[in-house]
Amino acid sequence: MACEIGNRTVLKFDTEDGVAVALARYIADLSERFIKEKGSFNVVLSGGSLIDTMRYLTRAPYKESVDWPKWSIFWLDERVVPLDSKDSNYRLAWDGLLKYVTIPNNQIYAINDKLSPEGAAEDYEAGLRDLVDRRILPLSNASGFPSFDLMLVGMGPDGHVASLFPNRPQRYEKKRWVTYITDSPKPPPPRITLTFPVINSSSEIAMVVTGADLAGAVKDVLENPDSDLPASEVSAQGLLTWFLDNDAASQL
Ligand SMILES: O=C1O[C@H](COP(=O)(O)O)[C@@H](O)[C@H](O)[C@H]1O
Numbered sequence: 297m298a299c300e301i302g303n304r305t306v307l308k309f310d311t312e313d314g315v316a317v318a319l320a321r322y323i324a325d326l327s328e329r330f331i332k333e334k335g336s337f338n339v340v341l342s343g344g345s346l347i348d349t350m351r352y353l354t355r356a357p358y359k360e361s362v363d364w365p366k367w368s369i370f371w372l373d374e375r376v377v378p379l380d381s382k383d384s385n386y387r388l389a390w391d392g393l394l395k396y397v398t399i400p401n402n403q404i405y406a407i408n409d410k411l412s413p414e415g416a417a418e419d420y421e422a423g424l425r426d427l428v429d430r431r432i433l434p435l436s437n438a439s440g441f442p443s444f445d446l447m448l449v450g451m452g453p454d455g456h457v458a459s460l461f462p463n464r465p466q467r468y469e470k471k472r473w474v475t476y477i478t479d480s481p482k483p484p485p486p487r488i489t490l491t492f493p494v495i496n497s498s499s500e501i502a503m504v505v506t507g508a509d510l511a512g513a514v515k516d517v518l519e520n521p522d523s524d525l526p527a528s529e530v531s532a533q534g535l536l537t538w539f540l541d542n543d544a545a546s547q548l
Contacts, residue, residue, distance in 0.1 A: 301518045303531065304503075306538045308545045312349065312506040315539045319504060320352035322537070323446065324362050326500060330445045331366045338433060340370045340490070342450040342458065343385030346504050347392040349539075350448070354396040368403040368432070369394065370424075372447060373459040373489035376413045376476070379406055383484050407488060417476035417488040424473055436497040436533060442473060443533065447498040451505050452482060455513040455525025459489035467492065467526050492529055501532040508543040515547040 297308045309315045323339075330337045341347070352358060369389070377383045386406045394404060405423060407416045424442055427433040436443040449457050459477055460467040469475050469491040476488045495501070505514055517528045518538070530536065 301538075302521075304518070304536045304538055306518065306540060306545075308540050308542065310542050312541045312543075315504065315506055315541050316349045316352055319349055319502065319539055320358055322502065322539075323350070323353060323448075324358050326446050327362050327367070330499075331363050336366050336368065336432075337363075338368045338370065338445045340372050340444045340447040340498070341385070341389050341393075342372045342448055342504075343375070343388050344450040344452075345506060346448055346450040347388050349504055349506060350393055354393060359396065362397070364398040365400060367397075367399045368405065369399060370405045370444065371407065372449060372457075372495070373487055374407045374416075374420075375484045376407070376411075376416050376486040376488060377409065377484055379409045384409075413476035413478050413486040413488060417472075417474045420488055421472065421474040438533060439493060439497045441493045441497040443497045443499060444494075445499050447495060447501045447532075449495070449501055449503050449530060451503060451510060451513060451517075451527045453509045453513055454481070455517060455523075455527045456482070457503075457527045457530060458495065459487040460492065460526045462524070462526060467529070469493075496529070496531045496533075498532050499534045501530060501536045503527070503530065503536070503538045505538065505544045506541040508546060510544045511547040514540065514544050518548060 327337045374385050375383045379386045408419045433442050466475050473494050480487050516523045
């Protein structure tokens with residue numbers, strides 16, 4: 297079932313598996329559209345449950361039909377831990393998605409895990425600036441911040457997105473493209489994260505939210521015009537689409 301709530305399209309499915317099926321088709325369709333329009337597809341991944349919900353992309357027909365070599369992969373946020381740690385969003389994405397598909401390694405933009413959180417954030421932002429200089433990543437005409445084709449965003453029960461948490465100042469960053477946090481309320485504490493000006497410069501955003509523990513935050517973000525949760529600040533230059541299962545939508 298689809299409906300419009302504010303400036304968001306909300307798609308509701310009976311089960312998490314229904315979300316997973318629809319999400320794979322949505323991503324494959326966008327991949328085809330962007331590659332036809334400009335020859336490449338820049339995708340930003342979250343960590344958490346999102347990667348498992350992308351599982352149908354690693355199977356037929358998408359494993360073969362998607363033009364994976366035209367993709368570039370970035371992270372919305374990353375834990376500052378070794379890339380082979382079980383807490384790393386890179387490792388999660390590698391194990392659940394990237395190892396099954398044919399995206400060239402030099403188009404997978406992981407953090408430098410040898411640096412401090414501050415250093416890793418500066419290094420990731422410098423890498424993005426280099427891609428802008430080389431015209432691989434465009435700047436949004438509207439905001440002047442880099443504009444990714446698709447951002448896949450998860451949400452925590454506290455309404456956090458990326459590593460932008462309630463009661464932490466990073467969510468108010470207006471100048472930097474990438475910032476860092478050393479006291480994340482959700483472990484592990486050291487992380488880097490894209491900032492809201494970058495998130496909200498994306499062409500397309502999918503908020504992928506499944507599970508009963510998220511129902512309260514979903515209701516607040518989608519039905520309370522005065523919501524102060526970080527997820528309520530997400531907007532896109534194109535379409536912002538929420539994918540919900542019945543559990544996450546149970547309080548709407
Ligand atoms: O810590 C994180 O949490 C959020 C939400 O994760 P989920 O398991 O509740 O889906 C995730 O989007 C973010 O990338 C991750 O670092």
